[in-house]
Amino acid sequence: MSSARIISYTALVTFFLIVIPLIIKAQTTSYTQLCNEVQIARTINDKWAAEVFLGGTFSSTSGESRVLKTNIQRYVSGWVNYYLSPRWKLTSSFAYYYNKDVPDIGQYFSPEYRLSLQGIYFFHKIGFTLFTRMRGEIRFIMNEDGEFEDKYRYRQMIKYVQPLNGKILRKGVVYLLATEELLFKPQAKSEGITFFDRNRFEVGAGYLITDDIQVELAYLNEFMPRDDFNEMYNALEITLTFNNPLTNLKNAIFPKPAESDQDN
Numbered sequence: 001m002s003s004a005r006i007i008s009y010t011a012l013v014t015f016f017l018i019v020i021p022l023i024i025k026a027q028t029t030s031y032t033q034l035c036n037e038v039q040i041a042r043t044i045n046d047k048w049a050a051e052v053f054l055g056g057t058f059s060s061t062s063g064e065s066r067v068l069k070t071n072i073q074r075y076v077s078g079w080v081n082y083y084l085s086p087r088w089k090l091t092s093s094f095a096y097y098y099n100k101d102v103p104d105i106g107q108y109f110s111p112e113y114r115l116s117l118q119g120i121y122f123f124h125k126i127g128f129t130l131f132t133r134m135r136g137e138i139r140f141i142m143n144e145d146g147e148f149e150d151k152y153r154y155r156q157m158i159k160y161v162q163p164l165n166g167k168i169l170r171k172g173v174v175y176l177l178a179t180e181e182l183l184f185k186p187q188a189k190s191e192g193i194t195f196f197d198r199n200r201f202e203v204g205a206g207y208l209i210t211d212d213i214q215v216e217l218a219y220l221n222e223f224m225p226r227d228d229f230n231e232m233y234n235a236l237e238i239t240l241t242f243n244n245p246l247t248n249l250k251n252a253i254f255p256k257p258a259e260s261d262q263d264n
Helices: 003-025 245-253 259-263
Strands: 027-043 048-059 071-083 088-102 106-109 112-124 129-142 148-163 174-184 196-208 213-224 229-243
Touching: 027 245, 048 088, 196 229, 229 245
Parallel strands: 027 229
Antiparallel strands: 027 048, 048 071, 071 088, 088 106, 088 112, 112 129, 129 148, 148 174, 174 196, 196 213, 213 229
């Protein structure tokens, strides 16, 4: 059996063993969300790259059913990526989250600073992309008393990307994507659940407008088990990605002369 199938089966079995019993055990409160994110990537050289993510989330809350009425979160994060080998990418980021009325945190202003360290391992396959991501997070988040507390979390994700009208992602290609992610932390929101935090499942599609601009539309289901009740988020995600936008803009404004022109 291939390593990709082993990881997929492991994630599936883990989901059923952990999540399904918790769904049956407690009542579930559901929320509807709209998430949007802009990703700007910049290649530095063959080994290094940098990224900036800008995003926000609108959500229904316990006191407001209209999704677009409440903006519960805005954030900015900067990433540094190092390509250790064709299969391994190591990354680190620092982010700021403006949290307000986040159902899982509480109905109060709770800003957060987050440091992330992660490794991504690629399973090289012909015709599709499969990788697993291991991420550790150190979170400094404000509590109800206005004091910052440090929280720790581990995230394990596997992602599958399947181009539909081409073998690689380039201009004009439509692709499907699916992710499964399990999150763990020492202390959850409610006492009693002290290890497994939540499950995130995502499925969607993307389109490359150009080789360096792409848009994704996805559905995200996020399930959070708690002692007295469970929480579930049903989110529509819109992601817009720009690769090397400043370089592309410069080349568009000041195009390099063709070789034939240079010879003349």
